Amino acid sequence: MNLRAIRAIALRDLKIVTRNKGVMLPLILLPLILMVIMPGAMGYFLPMAPPGEDFEDLALFLEMMPDEMAEQFAGYTETQVILVTMLVYFFAPMFLIVPLMVASTIAANSFAGEKERKTLEALIYTPTSDTELFMGKMLSAWLPAMGVALGGFVLYSVVVNLTAWPVMGEIFFPNVMWLILVLWVAPAAAGLGLGSMILVSSKANSFQDAYQIGAMVVLPVLLLIFGQIGGVIFLSPGFVFGVGLVLWLIDAAVLWFAIQTFQRNEIIARL
Amino acid sequence: MNKEQPVITTQDLTRRFGDTIAVKELTLEVYQGEIFGFLGHNGAGKTTTVRLLNGVLNNNGGQAKVLGMDPQKDGAALRLHTGVLTETPALDDQLTAREQLSLYAQIYNVPEAEISQRVERMLEDFELGERGDEPVGGYSKGMRQRLALARTLIHKPKLIFLDEPTSGLDPVATRQVHELIQDLSHNNGHTVFLCTHNLEEAQKLCDRVAVLEHGQLMALGAPRELAQNLWKGVRLEIELAKLGATEAVAALGSLPYMRDVEWHDTNNTATVWLPDREFIPEVVNTLVTAGGRLYQLKLQEPTLEDVYFAIHEDQGATVKNMDNALKKAALKKVLSTVDGGVL
Ligand SMILES: Nc1ncnc2c1ncn2[C@@H]1O[C@H](COP(=O)(O)OP(=O)(O)OP(=O)(O)O)[C@@H](O)[C@H]1O
Ligand SMILES: [Mg+2]
Numbered sequence: 346m347n348l349r350a351i352r353a354i355a356l357r358d359l360k361i362v363t364r365n366k367g368v369m370l371p372l373i374l375l376p377l378i379l380m381v382i383m384p385g386a387m388g389y390f391l392p393m394a395p396p397g398e399d400f401e402d403l404a405l406f407l408e409m410m411p412d413e414m415a416e417q418f419a420g421y422t423e424t425q426v427i428l429v430t431m432l433v434y435f436f437a438p439m440f441l442i443v444p445l446m447v448a449s450t451i452a453a454n455s456f457a458g459e460k461e462r463k464t465l466e467a468l469i470y471t472p473t474s475d476t477e478l479f480m481g482k483m484l485s486a487w488l489p490a491m492g493v494a495l496g497g498f499v500l501y502s503v504v505v506n507l508t509a510w511p512v513m514g515e516i517f518f519p520n521v522m523w524l525i526l527v528l529w530v531a532p533a534a535a536g537l538g539l540g541s542m543i544l545v546s547s548k549a550n551s552f553q554d555a556y557q558i559g560a561m562v563v564l565p566v567l568l569l570i571f572g573q574i575g576g577v578i579f580l581s582p583g584f585v586f587g588v589g590l591v592l593w594l595i596d597a598a599v600l601w602f603a604i605q606t607f608q609r610n611e612i613i614a615r616l
Numbered sequence: 617m618n619k620e621q622p623v624i625t626t627q628d629l630t631r632r633f634g635d636t637i638a639v640k641e642l643t644l645e646v647y648q649g650e651i652f653g654f655l656g657h658n659g660a661g662k663t664t665t666v667r668l669l670n671g672v673l674n675n676n677g678g679q680a681k682v683l684g685m686d687p688q689k690d691g692a693a694l695r696l697h698t699g700v701l702t703e704t705p706a707l708d709d710q711l712t713a714r715e716q717l718s719l720y721a722q723i724y725n726v727p728e729a730e731i732s733q734r735v736e737r738m739l740e741d742f743e744l745g746e747r748g749d750e751p752v753g754g755y756s757k758g759m760r761q762r763l764a765l766a767r768t769l770i771h772k773p774k775l776i777f778l779d780e781p782t783s784g785l786d787p788v789a790t791r792q793v794h795e796l797i798q799d800l801s802h803n804n805g806h807t808v809f810l811c812t813h814n815l816e817e818a819q820k821l822c823d824r825v826a827v828l829e830h831g832q833l834m835a836l837g838a839p840r841e842l843a844q845n846l847w848k849g850v851r852l853e854i855e856l857a858k859l860g861a862t863e864a865v866a867a868l869g870s871l872p873y874m875r876d877v878e879w880h881d882t883n884n885t886a887t888v889w890l891p892d893r894e895f896i897p898e899v900v901n902t903l904v905t906a907g908g909r910l911y912q913l914k915l916q917e918p919t920l921e922d923v924y925f926a927i928h929e930d931q932g933a934t935v936k937n938m939d940n941a942l943k944k945a946a947l948k949k950v951l952s953t954v955d956g957g958v959l
Pocket of ligand 2: 662664703779
């Protein structure tokens, strides 16, 4: 493995993507909205509004909760329960959208976008193996996705603890489930985002086409969000770990296929 | 050129795309230090051959050895020593020239300590230094081509493939690229594999050329040698008085055996391609009858362009049955009427 070449390829793709305003804007806005503005607003305004009908959903959720989970709410006021439920549990699946979207957007630019710009040929003639070329491009999407996810998580931690301080009076975030989410599930989500985008890119002819089809990869996350609101699933540490495991297995399969599509001998015949 | 050391050897190299045979049983050798021209029309198989020789495209048959390696097996190791200027420059418009060169230097494993010095040198050599920190998207076509060339050479490759390096460049930029190619080969001992469909370029630069058609090798040799062996016809340069010249030249077009006529307004000269010298007298007659006034008539050395005619077109009418003595006499007679005729 020529690590230096891999790094240079990743760096090249990253530089190119960061200079594309159309791609960068959503990449900055999305994490900002999901990880800072929404939770901030919620932490700030929720204690002011009395719990209305929405609370019924919450009640369902609380009822379904396993006992060992419910223990953490012991001694909490109603507002505190709502805040913790919202900020710790309901936001958790939304967090996964960040690594997914960042990885798939960059991958769309670096695979389908490169095809559109017709610049891959120069890279194909470099003394790299197909795997090295693939790794470089993959890392150019995966590393920033993880960077943004981790950064988003840190910001999120600060924002929710700060805004909820008047109600909570303690640092309540993050918990074990979130740590598993960030360190185990998010990397897998990033892998899924980029892996599926590489597959889509091998068929798509432009960044836009790939980007639009690839965005469907967030659908499973919606399942998590609504499953949880509906009380069907509950994000216990064990469950979250399981979600991560499933994602990693899907990643392995998707990346295996992606590597098969990424052979210069095949690619150059399609240029 | 060192014939003892072929840097490229191919044997029956073949590549198909569906029913199209892009490269068919190609057998050739390219020697160390030469400029090897690879000539052919659009779709002849030039680019495909470059891809096969660099191990980025697999063949369907035959073998190749490049710098002692099998491109299909040791592609990555081989590409460390080859540089390829692709048909379209494939530059990253968002990056600056400096960024582009240093990133590629890293990918090509140039020692870290040497990179910045080498990049600066390249920018200077290719006259890009002043605008080296601008995104390449704003460069002119000539600048882009120079940068692409610089990138091709950044790792000091032993064997350089240039795929139509001057297509779309103006005469000044073309001349610069030509000088550079000559410098690479003659002063630095690099081997250059030059794909082109520009005959003049091949003639001017190449030590040897291969002529390719429909993926098949039609001819191989030094340009002059090829021209002499393959082109049995003649090319005439005829200088005429401006008055009446156009009509006279137009009359030539009606001669059945005429291969091609070109009129150059700048020096009042017609270039005429004939399948055989035996037709010269009649050409002159036709010109004179049509009101042309000849100043000069020159038989030209055959060129690659002539070879092209020989390879790519059916031979025209033959005159084999004509009495030789008669033909000579007729020619002499006509020539005596030509002012300053050189024959
Ligand atoms: N990837 C491909 N798929 C299908 N056919 C191809 C492919 N690459 C080349 N060909 C065909 O192979 C033949 C040779 O093409 P190639 O590009 O090598 O020609 P070329 O000499 O480089 O032409 P040009 O002067 O236009 O660049 C052409 O008929 C072309 O259509
Ligand atoms: Mg070509």
